[in-house]
Amino acid sequence: MGMRAARPGGLRREAENPARRRGALGALQQTSWSPRVPNPPGPAVAQPAMAPDPVAAETPAQGPTPRYFTWDEVAQRSGYKERWLVIDRKVYNISEFTRRHPGGSRVISHYAGQDATDPFVAFHINKDIVKKYMNSLLIGELSPEQPSFEPTKNKELTDEFRELRATVERMGLMKANHVFFLLCLLHILLLDGAAWLTLWVFGTSFLPLLLCAVLLSAVQAQAGWLQHDFGHLSVFSTSKWNHLLHHFVIGHLKGAPASWWNHLHFQHHAKPNCFRKDPDINMHPFFFALGKILSVELGKQKKKYMPYNHQHKYFFLIGPPALLPLYFQWYIFYFVIQRKKWVDLAWMMTFYARLFLTYVPLLGLKGCLGLFFVVRFLESNWFVWVTQMNHIPMHIDHDRNMDWVSTQLQATCNVHKSAFNDWFSGHLNFQIEHHLFPTMPRHNYHKVAPLVQSLCAKHGIEYKSKPLLSAFADIVHSLKESGQLWLDAYLHQ
Secondary structure (H helix, E strand, O other), X not given: OOOXXXXXXXXXXXXXXXXXXXXXHHHHHHHHEOOOOOXXXXXXXXXXXXXXXXXXXXXXXXXXXXXXXOHHHHHXXXXXXXXXXXXXXXXXXXXXXXXXXXXXXXXXXXXXXXXXXXXXXXXXXXXXXXXXXXXXXXXXXXXXXXXXOOOOOOHHHHHHHHHHHHHHHHOOOOOOOHHHHHHHHHHHHHHHHHHHHHHHHHOOOHHHHHHHHHHHHHHHHHHHHHHHHHHOOOOOOOHHHHHHHHHHHHHHHOOOOHHHHHHHHHHHHHOOOEOOOOHHHOOOOOOOOOOHHHHHHHHHOOOOOOOHHHHHHHHHHHOOOOHHHHHHHHHHHHHHHHOOOHHHHHHHHHHHHHHHHHHHHHHHHHHHHHHHHHHHHHHHHHHHHHHHOOOOOOOOEOOOOOOHHHHHHOOOOEEOOOHHHHHHHOOOOOHHHHHHOOOOOHHHHHHHHHHHHHHHHHOOOOXXXXXXXXXXXXXXXXXXXXXXXXXXXXXXX
């Protein structure tokens, strides 16, 4: 899921440790299935040969009787000590497994006590292999009289979405065009080379330096969209090659750790705009008051960490310009060192080695560092406006355990398709389709969009799509509105 693109390799480690696997299976047999009746003590007694019973021969052997659970029992196991979840009516105890989950402990824990069938399908590309390694976690299944998912979820919508996904797979829309992604990579490398040649040919005066910075910011933004494709396992059919190219693009071309991106981004996809589950809205409440519900709640609690009624103004100071150069740039090093992600750190070092080897001879050390932070400043503005236009103006709340489609649609919106919008946003202008089908290659989003629109129209769900500049403006408008709602609640409720 944001049991994220869970690699079978991570689960395979469990299978390769016989002692641990035997212990897990032993505990499973004691708690989950009916024990076998032991043979009576005493010496073995020879039994006379008997003719085979034709009736018995035609009756299949009865397997162990599974334990049955209700949704109330599952929902109670959502805390820190004990965590269960449900996939295809089967109940799994993930209490110990969360620490070993290849997608990270938090993303799988966000579905503790809930049905996780749809996110499991959405985030794994090798589902059959992964399920084999989940057997040691299996503790039973839902009782026959229990529905397949909780009453908070729309059954008809969920069933029809699953039919839609099957249709999408039959249409081949989950298969990538490798030429498309090769061209994406080549155009990034071409821009990177053009940036260096600009200084080498025209010198280091102001205009060539500015052009170089603009080209490098485009390189960083476009590499960000491409690493996003590999991180979602949407390019290759196996996790191994996706992860390898992900390390190359985010590590060598951008200087950031793949593990850090995975840790944050799949939580966002699992529970978008859900407070305390989506790290993309962690700026609430310390920097911004986000969403109507949370802002009013904050005001009623008489909490004021910032003058939120002015947040639509200071957003321009601490939002787009500052996120990458003043926060991400430093936090990523803390992340890899604190978590001992040495492979990620090695990939990051290749980025800085290449940067200094190519630009210090032209600009000197101070000039190279200055260029680097100007590029991060430009990239930060690009990144923040694009990534927030689809989510900040949308519904933000606590996790209400809604079905997969409702969860994604209420938290996302699209920006109209155009050649520029597609390139500028890395096709994340199709945010709705991306969130419903996170492993779908981005060049197929526009093909599935009409099918998604039909599903939304049938069930009365608003499918929002807007012009690019309107999407940018809506970020500011929503911040102003939620800031005013906070102020009214703070003063009068």
